[in-house]
Amino acid sequence: MQVVILAGGRGTRLSEHTQTIPKPMVTIGGRPNLEHQILLARRYGFTSVLLLVSHLADRIESHFGCGKRFGLEISYCAEDPPLGTAGALHHARELLQDRFLVLYGDVFSECDLARLWAYHAGNPALATLVVHPNDHPDDSDLVDADADGTISAIYPKPRPEDQYLPNKVNAGVAVIERKILAMIPSGQHLDLARDIFPALARDGRLRAYHSSEYFKDFGTPDRLVRVRLDYDSGKTARLSRGHSRPAVFLDRDGVINKEVAHLSDPAQMELIPGSAESIRRLNEAGYLAIVVTNQPVVARGECSLDALRLIHNKMETLLGREHAWIxxxxxxxxxxxxGFAGEVPELKFDCGCRKPKAGMFEQAIRDWNISLAGSYGIGDSRRDVMAARRMGIAAIGVKTGSGCRDCDALDSPDWLVDDLGEAVDIILASGGREQP
Ligand SMILES: [Zn+2]
Structure with missing residues (x-):
């Protein structure tokens, strides 16, 4: 298993740190980022490292040598002048294995590389890109994927304000087939994300791997400070897929967005004031924010799946503008x-996912390595309370939306509070932030 690290970055915005050291050698927790990446790769079974170097390459080579000290084999390919991320790969073509993992030397992460590698192996594509939600999607290139994970398009920034896309950002980690080299013209300065991936996405040859692990580029002084703090506090490791995390299961209508009867048009999607801020606090504390919502409007024929997708994209966009994500x-x-006019007959059955049944919760647990201990359910109806009970997690009812007015003595929430903000107050006070 080979890992290729793009380590040619100059780091101009980090100038006081990088005049004499290349950007990937900036230290986090006293260790160069490149060394973190090499140790991470080794932990997940990679034995061969190829460093694509340019700026101050001698500083990198003298630190790592042949890799013996780090327990794996390290080789180098130097470009001068720099060729961009795609140009650098093409330049190193003779040294690439048939399948390799790519890391960017200026992104810090502790993601589970073995799981990503296995996902790519089981879901063939020319490349699998790790995508994740971030707290500034308007300022990021966004990736849209079909339900099966095939990437349908990549949307570079800037975009029109009313273009609603999911909050999925290219994390700068990918598994790539060597065959991709045929798509990269030689000797040109080309960037993978900008020049190569968009065309491959249009041809349906890329796949998205969804992750909520920690990925952050430290390309500005502010971001570097943040990454160092997150590393020191242990947050970067806690968010790794191998650690189970508590989740907050959120109902949608009347909890996050204003309740509208039979919401079926993106224009009707409006956040309840304060809900983005509340979700942002859950994000920061390391809880998974998982929305579980009954949308019978689809079965009733009042809202198509495409319209529902747009509604959710708008919700993610509005949350993102307030630095929150689900x-x-x-x-x-x-x-x-x-038996109703206009209904979609194949969706009219007694399924296992409609709350208060547990299907959506169980799927989320399989997908996200959730620990139910410390998890919560928040909703505005008896169904939400019953679903939380069924999962054995605490139920918080809110007075927004339907206000839990259909709850009876048997199915009443553990707390009934004014809104999502108060619910998050309870979670952060009782569960404590920064769960182990
Ligand atoms: Zn269902």
Missing amino acids: DALYFCPHHPDK
């Missing part, structure tokens, strides 16, 4: 009662 969203499009 890690995943599950919806039930079904409804049990047949």
